[in-house]
Amino acid sequence: MSKKIIIANWKMNLSISEALRFAKNLARSTNQVIVAAPFTFLASLRDKVKRGDFRLAAQDVSEFEVGAYTGDVSAKMLKEVGCSYCLVGHSERRIYHHETDSQINLKIKNLLKYKIKPILCIGENEEQKARGQMSKALKEQLLGALAQISDPFQIIIAYEPVWAISTFQKSAKKKAASEKDIVLAHLYIRNLLVQFFGKKAGGIKILYGGTVNKKNSAEIFSLKQVDGALVGNSSLKISDFNAIIKQ
Numbered sequence: 001m002s003k004k005i006i007i008a009n010w011k012m013n014l015s016i017s018e019a020l021r022f023a024k025n026l027a028r029s030t031n032q033v034i035v036a037a038p039f040t041f042l043a044s045l046r047d048k049v050k051r052g053d054f055r056l057a058a059q060d061v062s063e064f065e066v067g068a069y070t071g072d073v074s075a076k077m078l079k080e081v082g083c084s085y086c087l088v089g090h091s092e093r094r095i096y097h098h099e100t101d102s103q104i105n106l107k108i109k110n111l112l113k114y115k116i117k118p119i120l121c122i123g124e125n126e127e128q129k130a131r132g133q134m135s136k137a138l139k140e141q142l143l144g145a146l147a148q149i150s151d152p153f154q155i156i157i158a159y160e161p162v163w164a165i166s167t168f169q170k171s172a173k174k175k176a177a178s179e180k181d182i183v184l185a186h187l188y189i190r191n192l193l194v195q196f197f198g199k200k201a202g203g204i205k206i207l208y209g210g211t212v213n214k215k216n217s218a219e220i221f222s223l224k225q226v227d228g229a230l231v232g233n234s235s236l237k238i239s240d241f242n243a244i245i246k247q
């Protein structure tokens, strides 16, 4: 299997001591492992990154560069605390905080300015899927987020269909998207990227996210269109996450 990018998205879970224990017990992996931690954990995790087992990501960034924006954290501040990556446009931010594509676009521009790699999350919701509007939704989100960006090669795309994210599923038995759905969406995103940025866009990494766990990760990673995974719930238990990164 080629080297994958595997990102733990802890969301608003764990404590600093649990995060440090997690970093200590993280398995060695031939994959590129990234941990997207809450802002308040970043300074404590920074030293652990030096061992080289994983890289640090933030879960969000301000759309503003500096100034009177109470509660915001800027790209420059994230750089200072050792972040090499940052999630942007996660569906939980789009849904709960009403983030728009133009705000996401500004966030990406700020991150690129400070040489932090944005991990852009895009994905259709259940209603859009039911109406056959997956491609329309992905195109709008991608075009909006990448407007006026000439060098997209530092950006990682995470295809995260909202209906496949575990916390948005009502049934107790959570399910990832089917292989067919994942492949179709990844091919569509890849085609869009090539249309916007030319052949070089073939090198942009596209990850899948939505109920990836230790049981289904090998199968998902075997899909040649999938360059890795964004993992929510299954990144909270070290044994589960280690099983995923050791694939």
Ligand code: PEP
Pocket (backbone or CB within 6 Å): 009, 160, 164, 165, 166, 167, 209, 210, 211, 212, 230, 231, 232, 233, 234
């Ligand atoms: C996510 O929210 O980014 C995610 C992929 O969550 P989960 O793995 O729990 O579906």
